Amino acid sequence: MLNKSRNTINNLSSPFLTIPIIPSEEVRYRLPKKVKVYEYYSISDGHCRVFKEADGVKELGKQEILDPNDVSYMNLFVNGVLQPKESYDVQRGVIKLNTLDVPPKGAPVILQMFIV
Known part of the structure; x- marks a missing residue:
């Protein structure tokens, strides 16, 4: 019986192996x-709707509000909430809030400016 199984193994043809051709793709x-990101940080006094560069948090270094014509995109956060564009205007050195209410005293005002 052992001889019969050896003959069967010897009579098998070798497997047909090919390497697949993968089309080259560039x-x-x-x-x-x-992207350059600039930030302006200020703290609301509870009375003003206008924030100037001089109102920035001095402990964070020089606070600068860039000219909107030099910036690709900007976001304003008041008390951690993203503000719609209609609620504020930005000019070089100044942020003006167009809202009826004033940010509460101690609320952070953060302007992000992106240049691509």
Whole structure:
């Protein structure tokens, strides 16, 4: 019986192996543009709707409000809440709130400015 199984193994043809051909594909990567992010931080006094560069938190270094024409995009947060664009105006060095109410005393006012 052992001889019979050896003969069967010897009579088998060798397997047909092929290496698949994968079409070559050119892949290009575009590196993202560098984005510069600037922030202005201030604390509300509970009375004013206008914030100037001089009102910025001095412990964080020089606080600057850039010209909107030089900025690609900006966000204003008052007390941690993102404000709609209609509720504020930004000029070089000044943020003006267009809302009827004033941020509560001690509320942080943060302007993010992005340059792409």
